[in-house]
Amino acid sequence: MKIIKNLRLGLANAAGLLLVAGASAQSLNIHIAGAVSLQDVTYNTLVQLYGGNLVSENLSNVSKPTAANIFTMTGLMTNLFGSQTVNIYVNWSGSGPAIQSLTGNGTVNFYASAAQGNTNMAAANVDVGGSVVYQSDYPYPTPTLNDSTYGVTPTIFAKSPQVPLSVSNLTSQQLRFIEANGSAPASLFTGNAADTTVIYWIMRDIGAAHRIISADEAGFTGNALGYYYTNGVWHLDTVGRTSWPLIVSMITNYDGPCITFLPPNQAANVNPTNILSFNGYYPFRGSFSTVTNDYSPTINGQYTCWGYEHVMTAPTASPNVIAFAAALEAGVQSNMVTSPFSIPLPRVNVQRSATGGLVTPIN
Amino acid sequence: MLHHKITCSVLLTAAGLLFSAQTEIRAQSFTYTNCDLVAGFRLIGGASDLVVDLGQVANFESLAPRSVITVSNLEITQLNDALPTLDGVSWSVAAALRGNTNYSDPLQTLWVTSPRPAINTPGKVWVCESEWTLGGTASQIDAIGYDASVYGNGQPAGPDNTATGILIPPSSQHAYSALMGSLGNYDGTFQGPVENTTPSDFDSAGLPSRSVLYKLLPTASGAAKTPGTIIGFFDFTPAGTLTFTAGPPPEQTKVSGISLTGTVATIQFSTINLVGYRLRYTNSSGLSTPVSTWTIGSALIGNGSTLSLQDTNSDPIRFYTVEAYY
Numbered sequence: 001m002k003i004i005k006n007l008r009l010g011l012a013n014a015a016g017l018l019l020v021a022g023a024s025a026q027s028l029n030i031h032i033a034g035a036v037s038l039q040d041v042t043y044n045t046l047v048q049l050y051g052g053n054l055v056s057e058n059l060s061n062v063s064k065p066t067a068a069n070i071f072t073m074t075g076l077m078t079n080l081f082g083s084q085t086v087n088i089y090v091n092w093s094g095s096g097p098a099i100q101s102l103t104g105n106g107t108v109n110f111y112a113s114a115a116q117g118n119t120n121m122a123a124a125n126v127d128v129g130g131s132v133v134y135q136s137d138y139p140y141p142t143p144t145l146n147d148s149t150y151g152v153t154p155t156i157f158a159k160s161p162q163v164p165l166s167v168s169n170l171t172s173q174q175l176r177f178i179e180a181n182g183s184a185p186a187s188l189f190t191g192n193a194a195d196t197t198v199i200y201w202i203m204r205d206i207g208a209a210h211r212i213i214s215a216d217e218a219g220f221t222g223n224a225l226g227y228y229y230t231n232g233v234w235h236l237d238t239v240g241r242t243s244w245p246l247i248v249s250m251i252t253n254y255d256g257p258c259i260t261f262l263p264p265n266q267a268a269n270v271n272p273t274n275i276l277s278f279n280g281y282y283p284f285r286g287s288f289s290t291v292t293n294d295y296s297p298t299i300n301g302q303y304t305c306w307g308y309e310h311v312m313t314a315p316t317a318s319p320n321v322i323a324f325a326a327a328l329e330a331g332v333q334s335n336m337v338t339s340p341f342s343i344p345l346p347r348v349n350v351q352r353s354a355t356g357g358l359v360t361p362i363n
Numbered sequence: 364m365l366h367h368k369i370t371c372s373v374l375l376t377a378a379g380l381l382f383s384a385q386t387e388i389r390a391q392s393f394t395y396t397n398c399d400l401v402a403g404f405r406l407i408g409g410a411s412d413l414v415v416d417l418g419q420v421a422n423f424e425s426l427a428p429r430s431v432i433t434v435s436n437l438e439i440t441q442l443n444d445a446l447p448t449l450d451g452v453s454w455s456v457a458a459a460l461r462g463n464t465n466y467s468d469p470l471q472t473l474w475v476t477s478p479r480p481a482i483n484t485p486g487k488v489w490v491c492e493s494e495w496t497l498g499g500t501a502s503q504i505d506a507i508g509y510d511a512s513v514y515g516n517g518q519p520a521g522p523d524n525t526a527t528g529i530l531i532p533p534s535s536q537h538a539y540s541a542l543m544g545s546l547g548n549y550d551g552t553f554q555g556p557v558e559n560t561t562p563s564d565f566d567s568a569g570l571p572s573r574s575v576l577y578k579l580l581p582t583a584s585g586a587a588k589t590p591g592t593i594i595g596f597f598d599f600t601p602a603g604t605l606t607f608t609a610g611p612p613p614e615q616t617k618v619s620g621i622s623l624t625g626t627v628a629t630i631q632f633s634t635i636n637l638v639g640y641r642l643r644y645t646n647s648s649g650l651s652t653p654v655s656t657w658t659i660g661s662a663l664i665g666n667g668s669t670l671s672l673q674d675t676n677s678d679p680i681r682f683y684t685v686e687a688y689y
Contacts, residue, residue: 139513181471
């Protein structure tokens, strides 16, 4: 939490423009960052926490707010903080940057203003982090963060339309191979030596927890290589793309044959026929839906490429941040019940003690 | 490398402007760039692995044959902090080309050490394989350096986390041990074990532990596997130093013939390309003295063929030996 001490009068012009930086005395600023897997339920929860007192919001995706990667809101959360103005800054920059910032090792950029269309960014420390991997999956072990798990999200594998039709499954061995090399001959997947087409591996940067989940699940310990497509050419990618839209663009267009991993809400952009099973199983029954999904294979341990959803705060978090995080988690848990992209923890019949760890029945 | 941060405070006085400058030395944590040669040291059951960045492999490749350099990036203090003894220490050195555009070699080119069972006993000859096969190993080698830098970034810089060397608990997912695997073959991705393990009497015996550095280029599709190219060899000594010598290591020399024409003695022997050879000789009274004290005669550089050295003398009896040297 940060209290704005240098007071500036809030500006409200005839058009109703509100600027977060000068909203009111003793505004409560809370910065949220983390895994994009949580974006839809988190957005809905934030709107609910504001209730009718959401004054303004600045969304990177106006037409679909639940898919906005960056947004800033301002208003009152009267049930939590009474008449105090609450400014919420969100950037789904990945689990890694959130954990890095929560442990005091960096900042994340946020929209500085809640005025729609203002894309000026301001760097700040993260107050509340959403992650789908453990703190120990990133090299920031201290201080130990407050960590609460409340759900499960599967990693989904997908192919582009130009991957041969017969490729419908990915094995751990194939995943290890293509991550190490950045590409692979199609024959490795089709079993037909005549399939010499090269299939490219496209990947997010290491800040994306689903990269860690998929690698750990396959037993891949090396440094991954990938490719990215631009201006008609595939280029070697030693780092990974910095956002999901860049990945979604390549996997959904006719840029060439490629394979990748996605969080469920990003897999929603892929034609369901291009979603791959992993080690012979899908995380859901039937066809993948953007409305509702039956995640029984994940819930019961048949599909094991998944991670826990965590809410994290720093051990030095203020009482206001802790109260907010608890309210956010409760709201998210409630909204997850109807989300097509996440599984509430009480529904899950299996458990694991580490990302990629052995999955065992709870009872 | 040290990062120098200069902070200045400015004092205004009646006499004018005075500057008070203070230099603050700030240590830097471990860094790695693709194609850096990285050495790893570990002791089974030890508390820490040691990873040392030796710099770009091109710097080693460009050395003239028989040049010897001491790897100054291996610091004895870090070695002592990581390893309670040098007996039974497993070590390796490697690099992999993963998109470094400063190199014209193909993607997935490897530089990997082959351990010698003893200093004069040849080890395995690593062979070139397809890009697809070398890629798995390249990924592991690259991760040893990269993960060490990631780990180092999350830790305070200090004596055991410097720009060129870092101690990492072997239980860490970023550790050399985790990426090398228990069999010393880059977690099952390479054609054989690459680690050299010092003997149990290493500290007292005094002999170095030697590993040969091979360069492995990806072969064309369907092409036969061919032996890699020897770039040089590393000697890890009981004193905790690491030296690199460019070119192939000397082997035990086999004399295939000796003849005397007038006063000219000719000694024939097999050679290894780029290895130096020289005659040593003595008379009857010196025969019981160490060969290293015998008089040095003529010399040549091997080319892989049988060559000869000559000695002109009028002694009735003279004893010769051919010595490979560098």
